[in-house]
Amino acid sequence: MGRLKVLERAAGLAPGDHGSWAYDDDAGFHRAVTEYFAEGRDRGEQLVYVGNGPEGALADHLRGLGQRERLLDSGQLRLHSVQDIFDGTAPFDPAARAEEFWRQADQAVADGYPGLRLLGDVTALVADPAALPQLLDYEFGVDRLMAGSTATGLCAVDQRRAGNSWARAAAVHGIQHLTSGRSAFAVRLSGETVDLVGEVDIANTADLVALLEAVRRATRGPLRLRLADLDFIDVGGTRALALFEQDMAAHGRPVRFEQLSRAALRTLRLFGLGEAP
Template identity: 35%
Template sequence: MQTPTKRTGTPSPAARHHVCWGYRRPAEFVAEAREFLAEGLAVGERVLYVAPGDQSFLEAQLRTDGRFDEGLRRGAVQVASVDATYTTGTVVDPAGQVELYATATAEALAAGFSGFRVAADATSLVRTPAQLDAFARYEHLVDRFMATQPMSAMCGYDLAELGGDAVAQLACMHPRAHEVATPFHLHGHTRDGSAAALEGELDMEARQLWPLALERADLRPTAGATVIDAAGLGFIDHRSLSALADYAGRRGTEVVLKTRLSTPARLVELLDLTGVRVERV
């Protein structure tokens, strides 16, 4: 059984609005998706439910207690079949997928809603290595969008089908995860406009996942420096710092790690790592 995500430091603002939800029975996700979407309806958002099945089946999953009936009639509640939208084996285009949700968010605002909220079971979109790689990149990219726009999302993944290691590759790109063991979160909900926020712990457990997440995040430098808001980081070992230096070298950038920890600066000096600068916050 997967253990809950390690949490360290102060949560990022609005981070609750993008959550990776691991489940072992589809009914578990459906029940949590209903609650997540009902919260959005209560604050005037348009909500979208995406899952396997046809439209009538998906609407029936929401029509269990009457909370969504009126919204379905007036367009505040929408459903979309993942089967009808994507053919088997589809590898999503990360930027294109974000653009679709950006358009949906703009349309919701234009229609008078306060925002846009999605609960999506994306299990069928990450079954192959190529699908998983592309979707992990999308998860980080859409998190950057959600950090500044009125969109929220719950992303469901079947742990029984995909396995914990695969889902952890997706969970680490979210600010929050449920029932998925990931040692860290590299996401877009920063406090200060940095390229990314980093929370959790970078230890032996993260030795394979951390370099992979860095590559997929494709962090954006500003004036030649890639700044990471690591105020929520509880621990980082020398291997993870070396991976950060390797990333800086490949990307031709200087990585600035903003952290409350005192040890990273000493390790960078002792290891003579180039391309990494540590700033205490």
């Protein structure tokens, strides 16, 4: 997987990238959205913005985007209200939504674009305790599809509305923009291999527990948990890994810890984990 990538700007993203953008300031977020789509415009990509508010308001979010009217008139830029897609009356279906994302990416190429660039504001789902587990499942599903894809994805979340759950939505992405000084980590899933990267401490241990539960739902059989790019983990985070390993073993699903970083090795050995060569 590689190390966690922290975004300072909504630029430099390429096909196959799947990132998150946490925000707590509307004007700053609209500037980021504009920068993100300007990069896609210059590459000739299909642009899709799923945001909060009616289409007119979303167009206003992009008032700083050069050639905005031409892009809208030609259909290269499409605007969708998140309220129309996630109206709260039907459950969020992770598999169906991931498949829809993939269809949009294929259709963009069929329509003559080099790729699809999508930004979706997932705040409403993150803020809903019932929908958040399904959103995490969806993010894992999309991440699996992104390898070698012509699509670029950025998931936005308003920290003010999402509460403490915003960090869980961020942590399923290996590319993150954070507004606080909170330490960042990511859980990435590829087949039956899990990569844990970044820093895990008392502030985000509960988020790690939630992500490990999402991993359990999304996989079958034994797991490999790689920690080569884990920069720091405290005793609380290590305890969460140990409890996860024990629970999985009790259900006949062994977890093998591999490629331990020096930081991980110190604390995992306290719990008798990571001893195998």
